[in-house]
Amino acid sequence: MPDIRVAMVTREWPPQVYGGAGVHVVQLAQALRRKSTIDLSVHCFGGKRDDAFGYSSPPEFENANPAVQAIATDLLIADALKNVDIVHSHTWYANMAGHLAATMYNIPHVMSAHSLEPLRPWKADQLGAGYQISSWAEKSAIESAAGIIAVSDGMRADVLASYPNVDPAKVVTIRNGVDTDKFIPHFDPVTLEKYGIAGRYALFVGRITRQKGLAHLLRAWKEVPDEYGLVLAAGSPDEPGIGQEVADLIAELQTTRKNVWWIQKMLVHEELTSLLTSADLFLCPSIYEPLGIVNLEAMGCATAVLASAVGGIPEVVENHVTGELVEYSPDHRRFENAFRDGIVRLMSQPDLLTKYGAAGRVRAQREFGWDAVATATVNLYASLLK
16 A cells, blocks of 8 residues: 555644643654554644644734634645645644645545534633634534544544534544553652642642533532642633632632642643652543543553543543543532542542552553554545545
8 A cells, every 4th residue: 555645734733732632643643653554744833843844823813813813824734735645633723724625635634523612612711702713613624524533432422413414424433542651650759749749639630621620629629528638730721710710719728728739830741640640549520521531641550530421531431440430410519519429439448549540551551552543543544545
């Protein structure tokens, strides 16, 4: 088979990686480059760089709505994709570049659905009127794409429910992966000392966005015994409202507890794996989560997980095997109480947490390797070029 020339289009690329979709793109690109049949080029936002084709938003759009800036950048990227066989885009930010390239150059467009705009109405708080533009961009791309990768069976169902005009045969599930050679148990007391962390603790890692449910966790934690610590590696609020709400809730907890630590920056990898490894329990209170790479990362570090049973999370966290799941409820107090009860019960059973953690690492290694993800992705590319 001759090499398949693939253009990967993404908003996020190192060093601007801030979410699960960005982690996915980086890891998938590395795995695809190990495939002898793939000639991969990466096209990303954020200006010129040495390891990818980087594009800046045209200066004329400097003061435009972020959604308009994204579309303007997509136009530049689409114009550059003349000599590829397939374009593969990630998130609505990049979808329009893939859609336009497919239209202009008659090549298949594959898009990975990491989340869906109709299921994230709170994005209107971040993008304002631009939310209508992001929704239009995603809808246009997803309804015309040659192939759609859903990162979980739950996401596949969401795609078909949100976009009933999409042919179900075009939507395939290829779950996210985790590099269990990088996310591996890593005990390092230096990291704990650096951030002043002592004693047993549970850990949250994620962006400050309504999707991640951090405010629910913080309200639940008010009734968790103060013998248990809470570490929050959380930054980059999507919009001022949720940022202020979270800051106020953390400040309230810290007035009565000395073991609530807030790390307001993206951790370097070694610090992240150290905090994951030393945590008794990883917490994922998301209200919407297509898959949840961060749960896989915790499992790779042999840490038990307590997560909400939404989206693709139950496909990752095996209930009562690698951790436990809490049913999400739109009755926020009910959900917060249930999450609190799960925290208290699990933190009181360290032997069970150790058992869950060990099983989680085995599951991550066995079922979520990146080579399998890349192989399935290459097979999809090949099927679209027949």
